[in-house]
Amino acid sequence: MLTLADIGFDATAALLARHGLRLVRVPDGGAIPGSYWGECEAGLIGSDVFARADTPVHSLLHEACHLLVMPSERRASVHTDATDSQEEEDATCYLQIVLADALPGVGRDRLMADMDAWGYTFRLGSTRAWFEHDAEDARDWLEVRGLLASVGGGAAAIAA
Incomplete structure (x- = not known):
C-alpha cells in the first residue's frame, strides 16, 4: 500500500x-x-x-x-468517529477516489487498488466496479452539495 x-x-x-x-x-x-x-x-x-x-x-x-x-x-466538534450515515460514508469513498488524482504519484487507479487491498467492501466486489457502475447516489450526493466542483472533480473529471 x-x-x-x-x-x-x-x-x-x-x-x-x-x-x-x-x-x-x-x-x-x-x-x-x-x-x-x-x-x-x-x-x-x-x-x-x-x-x-x-x-x-x-x-x-x-x-x-x-x-x-x-x-x-x-x-468543529468531530473526534475520531466521523460517520453520520451510509450516504455520507459512500460520498466519502467517492470523493477520496476523485482527490487521489490531485496527488502526484497516486491517482485513482492506485488508490482503488489500495482500497481493495485494505478491505473496503462494495456490492459489486471491487472499488473500481462500485465507482464506475454503482456510485451514482454518492456522486449525486456530492454534486447536490457542490462538493465535486469544489475539489475539481466535476463531470469532466469523473468521466476520465
Whole structure:
C-alpha cells in the first residue's frame, strides 16, 4: 500500500490546506490522535488530519474526505468517529477516489487498488466496479452539495 513516506507530506498537506484542513505529522512510532482504526491509520480531530510516514494514503484521504463532506458545525466538534450515515460514508469513498488524482504519484487507479487491498467492501466486489457502475447516489450526493466542483472533480473529471 502506498504510504505518505512514498509520496511525501508536502503535496498532501497542500491539498488538504486548499480545502480548509490541516495535515498534522505524527512522529514515527507515535500514537495517532483521533485514529478510528488505530495502528498507522489516519486520525481526525476538528479540521486536523493526523498521520505518520507509514500512514496509507487511502486512509489519510478517507479521513480528510469525511471532514469535507460533513457540515462545518459538525466538523468543529468531530473526534475520531466521523460517520453520520451510509450516504455520507459512500460520498466519502467517492470523493477520496476523485482527490487521489490531485496527488502526484497516486491517482485513482492506485488508490482503488489500495482500497481493495485494505478491505473496503462494495456490492459489486471491487472499488473500481462500485465507482464506475454503482456510485451514482454518492456522486449525486456530492454534486447536490457542490462538493465535486469544489475539489475539481466535476463531470469532466469523473468521466476520465
